[in-house]
Amino acid sequence: MKEFQKDLIDWYIKNHRPLEFRLKKEPYEIWISEIMAQQTRIEAMLPYFKRWMQLLPNIESVAKCDDEKLNKLWQGLGYYSRCKNIKKCAIECVEKHNGKLPCTKEELLKLPGIGPYTAGAIASIAYGQRVSAVDGNVIRVFSRLYDIYEDVTKTSVKKQIEMLVDESLPSKEEISYYNQALMELGALICIPKSPRCDICPIKKYCEASDPASLPYKPKKSARxxxxxxxxxxxxxxxxxxxxxxxxxxxxxxxxxxxxxxxxxxxxxxxxxxxxxxxxxxxxxxxxxxxxxxxxxxxxxxxxxxxxxxxxxxxxxxxxxxxxxxxxx
DNA sequence: AAGGCGGGGGG
DNA sequence: CCCCCAGCCTT
Missing domain, CATH: 3.90.79.10 (Nucleoside Triphosphate Pyrophosphohydrolase)
Incomplete structure:
Protein backbone atom coordinates (compact mmCIF):
# COMPACT_ATOMS: atom_id res chain seq x y z
CA MET A 1 0.00 0.00 0.00
CA LYS A 2 1.41 3.30 -1.11
CA GLU A 3 0.64 6.69 0.41
CA PHE A 4 0.48 8.96 -2.59
CA GLN A 5 -3.18 9.92 -2.28
CA LYS A 6 -2.71 13.10 -0.29
CA ASP A 7 0.07 14.45 -2.52
CA LEU A 8 -2.04 13.62 -5.56
CA ILE A 9 -5.20 15.30 -4.27
CA ASP A 10 -3.28 18.40 -3.17
CA TRP A 11 -1.75 18.65 -6.63
CA TYR A 12 -5.16 18.17 -8.22
CA ILE A 13 -6.81 20.91 -6.20
CA LYS A 14 -4.18 23.40 -7.30
CA ASN A 15 -3.62 22.33 -10.89
CA HIS A 16 -6.69 20.77 -12.43
CA ARG A 17 -8.43 22.20 -15.45
CA PRO A 18 -11.86 23.56 -14.67
CA LEU A 19 -14.22 21.13 -16.36
CA GLU A 20 -17.55 22.91 -16.30
CA PHE A 21 -19.64 19.79 -16.68
CA ARG A 22 -18.34 18.55 -13.35
CA LEU A 23 -18.95 21.68 -11.31
CA LYS A 24 -22.62 21.13 -10.55
CA LYS A 25 -22.22 17.40 -9.99
CA GLU A 26 -25.65 16.96 -11.47
CA PRO A 27 -25.92 13.22 -12.21
CA TYR A 28 -27.57 13.81 -15.60
CA GLU A 29 -24.75 16.11 -16.69
CA ILE A 30 -22.04 13.82 -15.33
CA TRP A 31 -23.61 10.91 -17.20
CA ILE A 32 -23.87 12.66 -20.59
CA SER A 33 -20.37 14.13 -20.32
CA GLU A 34 -18.86 10.77 -19.39
CA ILE A 35 -20.51 9.04 -22.34
CA MET A 36 -19.33 11.79 -24.69
CA ALA A 37 -15.82 11.54 -23.25
CA GLN A 38 -15.46 7.82 -24.00
CA GLN A 39 -12.52 7.40 -26.40
CA THR A 40 -12.82 11.11 -27.08
CA ARG A 41 -10.70 14.07 -26.04
CA ILE A 42 -12.31 16.51 -23.64
CA GLU A 43 -11.78 19.47 -26.00
CA ALA A 44 -13.56 17.59 -28.77
CA MET A 45 -16.69 16.79 -26.77
CA LEU A 46 -17.09 20.14 -25.01
CA PRO A 47 -19.06 21.98 -27.73
CA TYR A 48 -21.26 18.91 -28.18
CA PHE A 49 -21.97 18.86 -24.46
CA LYS A 50 -22.98 22.51 -24.36
CA ARG A 51 -25.31 22.19 -27.33
CA TRP A 52 -26.83 19.01 -25.91
CA MET A 53 -27.61 20.60 -22.56
CA GLN A 54 -29.25 23.63 -24.15
CA LEU A 55 -31.64 21.45 -26.14
CA LEU A 56 -32.04 18.55 -23.72
CA PRO A 57 -31.87 19.86 -20.15
CA ASN A 58 -33.01 16.69 -18.37
CA ILE A 59 -33.47 12.94 -18.68
CA GLU A 60 -37.15 13.15 -19.62
CA SER A 61 -36.36 15.37 -22.61
CA VAL A 62 -33.88 12.76 -23.87
CA ALA A 63 -36.36 9.93 -23.41
CA LYS A 64 -38.88 11.82 -25.55
CA CYS A 65 -36.46 13.10 -28.19
CA ASP A 66 -36.62 11.38 -31.58
CA ASP A 67 -33.62 9.45 -32.85
CA GLU A 68 -33.02 11.65 -35.89
CA LYS A 69 -32.59 14.71 -33.71
CA LEU A 70 -30.28 12.85 -31.33
CA ASN A 71 -28.14 11.61 -34.23
CA LYS A 72 -27.90 15.15 -35.57
CA LEU A 73 -26.69 16.37 -32.18
CA TRP A 74 -24.08 13.60 -32.20
CA GLN A 75 -22.99 14.19 -35.82
CA GLY A 76 -19.20 14.20 -36.09
CA LEU A 77 -18.53 12.93 -32.58
CA GLY A 78 -18.23 9.27 -33.60
CA TYR A 79 -19.13 5.95 -31.99
CA TYR A 80 -22.79 6.60 -32.68
CA SER A 81 -24.04 3.63 -30.66
CA ARG A 82 -23.25 5.76 -27.61
CA CYS A 83 -26.06 8.07 -28.63
CA LYS A 84 -28.49 5.22 -29.23
CA ASN A 85 -27.66 3.81 -25.80
CA ILE A 86 -28.19 7.18 -24.13
CA LYS A 87 -31.75 7.18 -25.40
CA LYS A 88 -32.36 3.59 -24.27
CA CYS A 89 -30.87 4.42 -20.90
CA ALA A 90 -33.02 7.54 -20.52
CA ILE A 91 -36.17 5.59 -21.26
CA GLU A 92 -35.18 2.94 -18.75
CA CYS A 93 -34.55 5.59 -16.10
CA VAL A 94 -37.97 7.10 -16.71
CA GLU A 95 -39.73 3.74 -16.66
CA LYS A 96 -37.87 2.01 -13.84
CA HIS A 97 -36.03 4.58 -11.76
CA ASN A 98 -38.43 7.43 -11.31
CA GLY A 99 -36.79 9.50 -14.04
CA LYS A 100 -33.39 9.49 -12.35
CA LEU A 101 -30.11 7.65 -12.64
CA PRO A 102 -29.51 5.03 -9.96
CA CYS A 103 -26.76 5.94 -7.47
CA THR A 104 -24.78 2.75 -7.00
CA LYS A 105 -22.09 1.45 -9.34
CA GLU A 106 -23.79 -1.94 -9.36
CA GLU A 107 -27.16 -0.54 -10.52
CA LEU A 108 -25.56 1.84 -13.02
CA LEU A 109 -23.68 -1.07 -14.60
CA LYS A 110 -26.94 -2.64 -15.67
CA LEU A 111 -27.87 0.31 -17.87
CA PRO A 112 -27.15 0.37 -21.62
CA GLY A 113 -23.92 2.14 -22.58
CA ILE A 114 -22.67 2.27 -18.98
CA GLY A 115 -19.68 0.03 -18.31
CA PRO A 116 -17.28 -0.24 -15.35
CA TYR A 117 -15.57 3.10 -15.93
CA THR A 118 -18.68 5.19 -16.49
CA ALA A 119 -20.58 3.52 -13.65
CA GLY A 120 -17.69 4.27 -11.30
CA ALA A 121 -17.39 7.86 -12.52
CA ILE A 122 -21.09 8.62 -12.03
CA ALA A 123 -21.29 6.86 -8.66
CA SER A 124 -18.18 8.54 -7.26
CA ILE A 125 -18.36 12.01 -8.82
CA ALA A 126 -22.12 12.61 -8.78
CA TYR A 127 -23.09 10.58 -5.72
CA GLY A 128 -19.89 10.42 -3.64
CA GLN A 129 -19.84 6.64 -3.55
CA ARG A 130 -16.51 5.08 -2.60
CA VAL A 131 -15.85 3.17 -5.83
CA SER A 132 -13.15 3.25 -8.51
CA ALA A 133 -13.40 4.73 -12.02
CA VAL A 134 -10.67 3.12 -14.07
CA ASP A 135 -10.18 4.61 -17.52
CA GLY A 136 -7.18 4.67 -19.86
CA ASN A 137 -5.49 7.37 -17.80
CA VAL A 138 -5.73 5.38 -14.60
CA ILE A 139 -4.47 2.24 -16.33
CA ARG A 140 -1.43 4.21 -17.51
CA VAL A 141 -0.76 5.86 -14.14
CA PHE A 142 -0.98 2.58 -12.23
CA SER A 143 0.99 0.54 -14.74
CA ARG A 144 3.83 3.01 -14.18
CA LEU A 145 3.34 3.44 -10.45
CA TYR A 146 3.67 -0.34 -9.97
CA ASP A 147 5.93 -1.03 -12.96
CA ILE A 148 3.43 -3.40 -14.54
CA TYR A 149 4.72 -4.39 -17.96
CA GLU A 150 2.10 -6.99 -18.84
CA ASP A 151 -0.34 -6.45 -21.71
CA VAL A 152 -2.97 -4.05 -20.33
CA THR A 153 -5.41 -4.92 -23.11
CA LYS A 154 -5.88 -8.31 -21.45
CA THR A 155 -8.84 -8.67 -19.10
CA SER A 156 -6.75 -10.29 -16.36
CA VAL A 157 -4.26 -7.43 -16.25
CA LYS A 158 -7.02 -4.83 -16.28
CA LYS A 159 -8.62 -6.63 -13.33
CA GLN A 160 -5.33 -6.70 -11.50
CA ILE A 161 -5.00 -2.95 -11.90
CA GLU A 162 -8.61 -2.39 -10.87
CA MET A 163 -7.90 -4.28 -7.65
CA LEU A 164 -4.89 -2.08 -6.95
CA VAL A 165 -7.02 1.02 -7.52
CA ASP A 166 -9.78 -0.35 -5.28
CA GLU A 167 -7.21 -0.86 -2.51
CA SER A 168 -5.97 2.70 -2.96
CA LEU A 169 -9.34 4.44 -2.56
CA PRO A 170 -9.43 7.22 0.06
CA SER A 171 -12.39 8.18 2.25
CA LYS A 172 -15.81 8.94 0.88
CA GLU A 173 -15.17 12.65 1.36
CA GLU A 174 -12.21 12.55 -1.01
CA ILE A 175 -13.35 9.94 -3.52
CA SER A 176 -14.61 12.38 -6.12
CA TYR A 177 -11.38 14.37 -6.10
CA TYR A 178 -9.25 11.24 -6.02
CA ASN A 179 -10.79 9.60 -9.09
CA GLN A 180 -10.64 12.84 -11.01
CA ALA A 181 -7.09 13.48 -9.82
CA LEU A 182 -5.87 10.14 -11.17
CA MET A 183 -7.35 10.97 -14.56
CA GLU A 184 -6.09 14.53 -14.55
CA LEU A 185 -2.59 13.32 -13.69
CA GLY A 186 -2.81 10.96 -16.65
CA ALA A 187 -4.03 13.76 -18.90
CA LEU A 188 -1.51 16.43 -17.88
CA ILE A 189 1.60 14.79 -16.36
CA CYS A 190 1.64 11.03 -16.75
CA ILE A 191 0.98 11.34 -20.47
CA PRO A 192 1.50 8.55 -23.03
CA LYS A 193 4.56 9.57 -25.06
CA SER A 194 6.89 11.71 -22.96
CA PRO A 195 5.71 11.67 -19.35
CA ARG A 196 6.61 14.80 -17.41
CA CYS A 197 8.13 12.96 -14.49
CA ASP A 198 10.21 16.01 -13.55
CA ILE A 199 7.09 17.80 -12.31
CA CYS A 200 5.08 14.78 -11.17
CA PRO A 201 3.59 15.25 -7.70
CA ILE A 202 3.85 11.55 -6.86
CA LYS A 203 7.21 10.84 -8.46
CA LYS A 204 8.70 9.53 -5.22
CA TYR A 205 6.14 6.73 -5.10
CA CYS A 206 6.62 5.65 -8.70
CA GLU A 207 8.35 2.34 -9.44
CA ALA A 208 8.46 2.66 -13.21
CA SER A 209 11.90 1.77 -14.56
CA ASP A 210 11.08 3.11 -18.02
CA PRO A 211 7.82 5.08 -17.78
CA ALA A 212 7.66 6.01 -21.45
CA SER A 213 7.49 2.33 -22.40
CA LEU A 214 4.46 1.71 -20.17
CA PRO A 215 1.73 0.63 -20.40
CA TYR A 216 2.54 -2.18 -22.80
CA LYS A 217 0.03 -2.80 -25.57
CA PRO A 218 0.53 -5.13 -28.54
CA LYS A 219 0.47 -3.56 -31.97
CA LYS A 220 -2.91 -3.34 -33.61
CA SER A 221 -3.55 -5.32 -36.77
CA ALA A 222 -3.50 -3.39 -40.03
CA ARG A 223 -6.68 -1.71 -41.21
C1' DA B 1 -10.84 -13.12 -25.76
C1' DA B 2 -11.09 -10.58 -29.78
C1' DG B 3 -12.89 -7.45 -32.77
C1' DG B 4 -16.30 -3.73 -34.20
C1' DC B 5 -17.21 0.87 -33.62
C1' DG B 6 -15.43 7.53 -35.36
C1' DG B 7 -12.96 11.09 -35.51
C1' DG B 8 -9.31 14.19 -34.80
C1' DG B 9 -4.88 15.81 -32.74
C1' DG B 10 -0.03 15.18 -31.89
C1' DG B 11 4.68 13.24 -32.16
C1' DC C 1 3.05 7.40 -40.42
C1' DC C 2 1.59 5.79 -36.02
C1' DC C 3 -0.65 6.17 -31.54
C1' DC C 4 -3.91 7.75 -28.47
C1' DC C 5 -8.09 9.26 -26.39
C1' DA C 6 -12.23 10.05 -19.01
C1' DG C 7 -14.85 2.48 -23.29
C1' DC C 8 -18.67 -0.48 -24.31
C1' DC C 9 -20.98 -4.11 -26.73
C1' DT C 10 -21.32 -8.24 -29.47
C1' DT C 11 -19.67 -12.48 -30.93
Whole structure:
Protein backbone atom coordinates (compact mmCIF):
# COMPACT_ATOMS: atom_id res chain seq x y z
CA MET A 1 0.00 0.00 0.00
CA LYS A 2 1.41 3.30 -1.11
CA GLU A 3 0.64 6.69 0.41
CA PHE A 4 0.48 8.96 -2.59
CA GLN A 5 -3.18 9.92 -2.28
CA LYS A 6 -2.71 13.10 -0.29
CA ASP A 7 0.07 14.45 -2.52
CA LEU A 8 -2.04 13.62 -5.56
CA ILE A 9 -5.20 15.30 -4.27
CA ASP A 10 -3.28 18.40 -3.17
CA TRP A 11 -1.75 18.65 -6.63
CA TYR A 12 -5.16 18.17 -8.22
CA ILE A 13 -6.81 20.91 -6.20
CA LYS A 14 -4.18 23.40 -7.30
CA ASN A 15 -3.62 22.33 -10.89
CA HIS A 16 -6.69 20.77 -12.43
CA ARG A 17 -8.43 22.20 -15.45
CA PRO A 18 -11.86 23.56 -14.67
CA LEU A 19 -14.22 21.13 -16.36
CA GLU A 20 -17.55 22.91 -16.30
CA PHE A 21 -19.64 19.79 -16.68
CA ARG A 22 -18.34 18.55 -13.35
CA LEU A 23 -18.95 21.68 -11.31
CA LYS A 24 -22.62 21.13 -10.55
CA LYS A 25 -22.22 17.40 -9.99
CA GLU A 26 -25.65 16.96 -11.47
CA PRO A 27 -25.92 13.22 -12.21
CA TYR A 28 -27.57 13.81 -15.60
CA GLU A 29 -24.75 16.11 -16.69
CA ILE A 30 -22.04 13.82 -15.33
CA TRP A 31 -23.61 10.91 -17.20
CA ILE A 32 -23.87 12.66 -20.59
CA SER A 33 -20.37 14.13 -20.32
CA GLU A 34 -18.86 10.77 -19.39
CA ILE A 35 -20.51 9.04 -22.34
CA MET A 36 -19.33 11.79 -24.69
CA ALA A 37 -15.82 11.54 -23.25
CA GLN A 38 -15.46 7.82 -24.00
CA GLN A 39 -12.52 7.40 -26.40
CA THR A 40 -12.82 11.11 -27.08
CA ARG A 41 -10.70 14.07 -26.04
CA ILE A 42 -12.31 16.51 -23.64
CA GLU A 43 -11.78 19.47 -26.00
CA ALA A 44 -13.56 17.59 -28.77
CA MET A 45 -16.69 16.79 -26.77
CA LEU A 46 -17.09 20.14 -25.01
CA PRO A 47 -19.06 21.98 -27.73
CA TYR A 48 -21.26 18.91 -28.18
CA PHE A 49 -21.97 18.86 -24.46
CA LYS A 50 -22.98 22.51 -24.36
CA ARG A 51 -25.31 22.19 -27.33
CA TRP A 52 -26.83 19.01 -25.91
CA MET A 53 -27.61 20.60 -22.56
CA GLN A 54 -29.25 23.63 -24.15
CA LEU A 55 -31.64 21.45 -26.14
CA LEU A 56 -32.04 18.55 -23.72
CA PRO A 57 -31.87 19.86 -20.15
CA ASN A 58 -33.01 16.69 -18.37
CA ILE A 59 -33.47 12.94 -18.68
CA GLU A 60 -37.15 13.15 -19.62
CA SER A 61 -36.36 15.37 -22.61
CA VAL A 62 -33.88 12.76 -23.87
CA ALA A 63 -36.36 9.93 -23.41
CA LYS A 64 -38.88 11.82 -25.55
CA CYS A 65 -36.46 13.10 -28.19
CA ASP A 66 -36.62 11.38 -31.58
CA ASP A 67 -33.62 9.45 -32.85
CA GLU A 68 -33.02 11.65 -35.89
CA LYS A 69 -32.59 14.71 -33.71
CA LEU A 70 -30.28 12.85 -31.33
CA ASN A 71 -28.14 11.61 -34.23
CA LYS A 72 -27.90 15.15 -35.57
CA LEU A 73 -26.69 16.37 -32.18
CA TRP A 74 -24.08 13.60 -32.20
CA GLN A 75 -22.99 14.19 -35.82
CA GLY A 76 -19.20 14.20 -36.09
CA LEU A 77 -18.53 12.93 -32.58
CA GLY A 78 -18.23 9.27 -33.60
CA TYR A 79 -19.13 5.95 -31.99
CA TYR A 80 -22.79 6.60 -32.68
CA SER A 81 -24.04 3.63 -30.66
CA ARG A 82 -23.25 5.76 -27.61
CA CYS A 83 -26.06 8.07 -28.63
CA LYS A 84 -28.49 5.22 -29.23
CA ASN A 85 -27.66 3.81 -25.80
CA ILE A 86 -28.19 7.18 -24.13
CA LYS A 87 -31.75 7.18 -25.40
CA LYS A 88 -32.36 3.59 -24.27
CA CYS A 89 -30.87 4.42 -20.90
CA ALA A 90 -33.02 7.54 -20.52
CA ILE A 91 -36.17 5.59 -21.26
CA GLU A 92 -35.18 2.94 -18.75
CA CYS A 93 -34.55 5.59 -16.10
CA VAL A 94 -37.97 7.10 -16.71
CA GLU A 95 -39.73 3.74 -16.66
CA LYS A 96 -37.87 2.01 -13.84
CA HIS A 97 -36.03 4.58 -11.76
CA ASN A 98 -38.43 7.43 -11.31
CA GLY A 99 -36.79 9.50 -14.04
CA LYS A 100 -33.39 9.49 -12.35
CA LEU A 101 -30.11 7.65 -12.64
CA PRO A 102 -29.51 5.03 -9.96
CA CYS A 103 -26.76 5.94 -7.47
CA THR A 104 -24.78 2.75 -7.00
CA LYS A 105 -22.09 1.45 -9.34
CA GLU A 106 -23.79 -1.94 -9.36
CA GLU A 107 -27.16 -0.54 -10.52
CA LEU A 108 -25.56 1.84 -13.02
CA LEU A 109 -23.68 -1.07 -14.60
CA LYS A 110 -26.94 -2.64 -15.67
CA LEU A 111 -27.87 0.31 -17.87
CA PRO A 112 -27.15 0.37 -21.62
CA GLY A 113 -23.92 2.14 -22.58
CA ILE A 114 -22.67 2.27 -18.98
CA GLY A 115 -19.68 0.03 -18.31
CA PRO A 116 -17.28 -0.24 -15.35
CA TYR A 117 -15.57 3.10 -15.93
CA THR A 118 -18.68 5.19 -16.49
CA ALA A 119 -20.58 3.52 -13.65
CA GLY A 120 -17.69 4.27 -11.30
CA ALA A 121 -17.39 7.86 -12.52
CA ILE A 122 -21.09 8.62 -12.03
CA ALA A 123 -21.29 6.86 -8.66
CA SER A 124 -18.18 8.54 -7.26
CA ILE A 125 -18.36 12.01 -8.82
CA ALA A 126 -22.12 12.61 -8.78
CA TYR A 127 -23.09 10.58 -5.72
CA GLY A 128 -19.89 10.42 -3.64
CA GLN A 129 -19.84 6.64 -3.55
CA ARG A 130 -16.51 5.08 -2.60
CA VAL A 131 -15.85 3.17 -5.83
CA SER A 132 -13.15 3.25 -8.51
CA ALA A 133 -13.40 4.73 -12.02
CA VAL A 134 -10.67 3.12 -14.07
CA ASP A 135 -10.18 4.61 -17.52
CA GLY A 136 -7.18 4.67 -19.86
CA ASN A 137 -5.49 7.37 -17.80
CA VAL A 138 -5.73 5.38 -14.60
CA ILE A 139 -4.47 2.24 -16.33
CA ARG A 140 -1.43 4.21 -17.51
CA VAL A 141 -0.76 5.86 -14.14
CA PHE A 142 -0.98 2.58 -12.23
CA SER A 143 0.99 0.54 -14.74
CA ARG A 144 3.83 3.01 -14.18
CA LEU A 145 3.34 3.44 -10.45
CA TYR A 146 3.67 -0.34 -9.97
CA ASP A 147 5.93 -1.03 -12.96
CA ILE A 148 3.43 -3.40 -14.54
CA TYR A 149 4.72 -4.39 -17.96
CA GLU A 150 2.10 -6.99 -18.84
CA ASP A 151 -0.34 -6.45 -21.71
CA VAL A 152 -2.97 -4.05 -20.33
CA THR A 153 -5.41 -4.92 -23.11
CA LYS A 154 -5.88 -8.31 -21.45
CA THR A 155 -8.84 -8.67 -19.10
CA SER A 156 -6.75 -10.29 -16.36
CA VAL A 157 -4.26 -7.43 -16.25
CA LYS A 158 -7.02 -4.83 -16.28
CA LYS A 159 -8.62 -6.63 -13.33
CA GLN A 160 -5.33 -6.70 -11.50
CA ILE A 161 -5.00 -2.95 -11.90
CA GLU A 162 -8.61 -2.39 -10.87
CA MET A 163 -7.90 -4.28 -7.65
CA LEU A 164 -4.89 -2.08 -6.95
CA VAL A 165 -7.02 1.02 -7.52
CA ASP A 166 -9.78 -0.35 -5.28
CA GLU A 167 -7.21 -0.86 -2.51
CA SER A 168 -5.97 2.70 -2.96
CA LEU A 169 -9.34 4.44 -2.56
CA PRO A 170 -9.43 7.22 0.06
CA SER A 171 -12.39 8.18 2.25
CA LYS A 172 -15.81 8.94 0.88
CA GLU A 173 -15.17 12.65 1.36
CA GLU A 174 -12.21 12.55 -1.01
CA ILE A 175 -13.35 9.94 -3.52
CA SER A 176 -14.61 12.38 -6.12
CA TYR A 177 -11.38 14.37 -6.10
CA TYR A 178 -9.25 11.24 -6.02
CA ASN A 179 -10.79 9.60 -9.09
CA GLN A 180 -10.64 12.84 -11.01
CA ALA A 181 -7.09 13.48 -9.82
CA LEU A 182 -5.87 10.14 -11.17
CA MET A 183 -7.35 10.97 -14.56
CA GLU A 184 -6.09 14.53 -14.55
CA LEU A 185 -2.59 13.32 -13.69
CA GLY A 186 -2.81 10.96 -16.65
CA ALA A 187 -4.03 13.76 -18.90
CA LEU A 188 -1.51 16.43 -17.88
CA ILE A 189 1.60 14.79 -16.36
CA CYS A 190 1.64 11.03 -16.75
CA ILE A 191 0.98 11.34 -20.47
CA PRO A 192 1.50 8.55 -23.03
CA LYS A 193 4.56 9.57 -25.06
CA SER A 194 6.89 11.71 -22.96
CA PRO A 195 5.71 11.67 -19.35
CA ARG A 196 6.61 14.80 -17.41
CA CYS A 197 8.13 12.96 -14.49
CA ASP A 198 10.21 16.01 -13.55
CA ILE A 199 7.09 17.80 -12.31
CA CYS A 200 5.08 14.78 -11.17
CA PRO A 201 3.59 15.25 -7.70
CA ILE A 202 3.85 11.55 -6.86
CA LYS A 203 7.21 10.84 -8.46
CA LYS A 204 8.70 9.53 -5.22
CA TYR A 205 6.14 6.73 -5.10
CA CYS A 206 6.62 5.65 -8.70
CA GLU A 207 8.35 2.34 -9.44
CA ALA A 208 8.46 2.66 -13.21
CA SER A 209 11.90 1.77 -14.56
CA ASP A 210 11.08 3.11 -18.02
CA PRO A 211 7.82 5.08 -17.78
CA ALA A 212 7.66 6.01 -21.45
CA SER A 213 7.49 2.33 -22.40
CA LEU A 214 4.46 1.71 -20.17
CA PRO A 215 1.73 0.63 -20.40
CA TYR A 216 2.54 -2.18 -22.80
CA LYS A 217 0.03 -2.80 -25.57
CA PRO A 218 0.53 -5.13 -28.54
CA LYS A 219 0.47 -3.56 -31.97
CA LYS A 220 -2.91 -3.34 -33.61
CA SER A 221 -3.55 -5.32 -36.77
CA ALA A 222 -3.50 -3.39 -40.03
CA ARG A 223 -6.68 -1.71 -41.21
CA UNK A 224 -8.61 -3.21 -44.08
CA UNK A 225 -9.02 -1.08 -47.16
CA UNK A 226 -12.36 -0.75 -48.92
CA UNK A 227 -12.75 0.94 -52.28
CA UNK A 228 -15.99 2.77 -52.94
CA UNK A 229 -17.48 4.87 -55.65
CA UNK A 230 -19.85 7.49 -54.33
CA UNK A 231 -22.49 9.07 -56.56
CA UNK A 232 -23.91 12.33 -55.33
CA UNK A 233 -27.22 12.82 -57.09
CA UNK A 234 -28.49 16.37 -57.35
CA UNK A 235 -31.61 17.88 -58.84
CA UNK A 236 -31.92 21.66 -59.10
CA UNK A 237 -30.83 22.88 -55.65
CA UNK A 238 -31.37 19.55 -53.87
CA UNK A 239 -29.06 16.70 -52.90
CA UNK A 240 -30.04 13.02 -52.66
CA UNK A 241 -29.33 11.41 -49.28
CA UNK A 242 -30.02 7.84 -48.14
CA UNK A 243 -30.45 6.48 -44.66
CA UNK A 244 -27.88 3.82 -43.83
CA UNK A 245 -28.63 0.36 -42.40
CA UNK A 246 -29.42 0.31 -38.69
CA UNK A 247 -26.49 -2.00 -37.91
CA UNK A 248 -22.79 -1.80 -38.68
CA UNK A 249 -20.60 1.20 -39.44
CA UNK A 250 -22.37 4.59 -39.16
CA UNK A 251 -25.63 2.79 -38.44
CA UNK A 252 -28.78 4.82 -38.90
CA UNK A 253 -26.98 7.88 -40.20
CA UNK A 254 -27.26 9.31 -43.69
CA UNK A 255 -24.93 9.01 -46.64
CA UNK A 256 -24.76 9.28 -50.41
CA UNK A 257 -25.62 6.62 -52.97
CA UNK A 258 -23.18 4.04 -54.22
CA UNK A 259 -25.09 3.49 -57.44
CA UNK A 260 -25.55 5.61 -60.54
CA UNK A 261 -28.91 7.31 -60.92
CA UNK A 262 -31.01 7.07 -64.05
CA UNK A 263 -31.81 10.13 -66.17
CA UNK A 264 -28.39 11.75 -65.83
CA UNK A 265 -28.11 15.13 -67.50
CA UNK A 266 -24.47 15.65 -66.68
CA UNK A 267 -21.68 14.04 -64.61
CA UNK A 268 -18.82 15.82 -62.89
CA UNK A 269 -15.92 14.03 -61.18
CA UNK A 270 -15.30 15.16 -57.61
CA UNK A 271 -12.00 15.12 -55.76
CA UNK A 272 -11.30 11.65 -54.30
CA UNK A 273 -11.04 11.26 -50.56
CA UNK A 274 -9.70 8.63 -48.15
CA UNK A 275 -11.52 8.39 -44.84
CA UNK A 276 -9.77 6.54 -42.04
CA UNK A 277 -11.81 4.78 -39.36
CA UNK A 278 -10.15 2.85 -36.54
CA UNK A 279 -10.47 -0.53 -38.21
CA UNK A 280 -11.07 0.23 -41.91
CA UNK A 281 -10.18 2.76 -44.61
CA UNK A 282 -12.61 3.95 -47.24
CA UNK A 283 -10.85 4.93 -50.45
CA UNK A 284 -13.54 6.85 -52.24
CA UNK A 285 -13.91 8.20 -55.74
CA UNK A 286 -16.96 10.33 -56.28
CA UNK A 287 -19.12 11.58 -59.10
CA UNK A 288 -21.61 14.40 -58.99
CA UNK A 289 -24.63 13.44 -61.10
CA UNK A 290 -27.11 16.07 -62.22
CA UNK A 291 -30.45 14.30 -62.56
CA UNK A 292 -33.58 15.53 -64.30
CA UNK A 293 -36.17 14.20 -61.90
CA UNK A 294 -36.77 14.20 -58.19
CA UNK A 295 -38.05 12.13 -55.25
CA UNK A 296 -38.58 12.71 -51.53
CA UNK A 297 -34.97 11.82 -50.64
CA UNK A 298 -33.72 15.01 -52.27
CA UNK A 299 -33.05 17.66 -49.64
CA UNK A 300 -31.90 21.25 -49.77
CA UNK A 301 -28.61 22.24 -48.15
CA UNK A 302 -30.62 23.95 -45.42
CA UNK A 303 -32.67 20.83 -44.73
CA UNK A 304 -29.52 18.74 -44.52
CA UNK A 305 -27.89 21.14 -42.12
CA UNK A 306 -31.03 21.27 -40.03
CA UNK A 307 -31.87 17.63 -39.49
CA UNK A 308 -29.86 15.17 -41.61
CA UNK A 309 -27.04 13.48 -39.68
CA UNK A 310 -24.20 13.21 -42.18
CA UNK A 311 -21.01 11.63 -40.81
CA UNK A 312 -17.56 13.11 -41.40
CA UNK A 313 -16.69 10.49 -44.01
CA UNK A 314 -19.02 12.21 -46.47
CA UNK A 315 -18.30 15.83 -45.57
CA UNK A 316 -15.59 16.50 -48.17
CA UNK A 317 -18.08 15.56 -50.90
CA UNK A 318 -20.85 17.56 -49.28
CA UNK A 319 -18.56 20.62 -49.29
CA UNK A 320 -17.78 20.20 -52.98
CA UNK A 321 -21.47 19.91 -53.80
CA UNK A 322 -22.27 23.03 -51.79
CA UNK A 323 -19.58 24.88 -53.67
CA UNK A 324 -20.99 23.69 -57.00
CA UNK A 325 -24.55 24.73 -56.10
CA UNK A 326 -23.35 28.05 -54.77
CA UNK A 327 -21.48 28.93 -57.99
CA UNK A 328 -24.42 27.96 -60.18
C1' DA B 1 -10.84 -13.12 -25.76
C1' DA B 2 -11.09 -10.58 -29.78
C1' DG B 3 -12.89 -7.45 -32.77
C1' DG B 4 -16.30 -3.73 -34.20
C1' DC B 5 -17.21 0.87 -33.62
C1' DG B 6 -15.43 7.53 -35.36
C1' DG B 7 -12.96 11.09 -35.51
C1' DG B 8 -9.31 14.19 -34.80
C1' DG B 9 -4.88 15.81 -32.74
C1' DG B 10 -0.03 15.18 -31.89
C1' DG B 11 4.68 13.24 -32.16
C1' DC C 1 3.05 7.40 -40.42
C1' DC C 2 1.59 5.79 -36.02
C1' DC C 3 -0.65 6.17 -31.54
C1' DC C 4 -3.91 7.75 -28.47
C1' DC C 5 -8.09 9.26 -26.39
C1' DA C 6 -12.23 10.05 -19.01
C1' DG C 7 -14.85 2.48 -23.29
C1' DC C 8 -18.67 -0.48 -24.31
C1' DC C 9 -20.98 -4.11 -26.73
C1' DT C 10 -21.32 -8.24 -29.47
C1' DT C 11 -19.67 -12.48 -30.93
Missing amino acids: KIEYKHVYVWIHQNKVHVVKRADTGLLAGLYGFDETKPEHIIESIELKPYIHIFSHVEWHMDATLCIVDREDSNYKTIEEIEEYIALPSAFMPFMKQVEEYLWKK
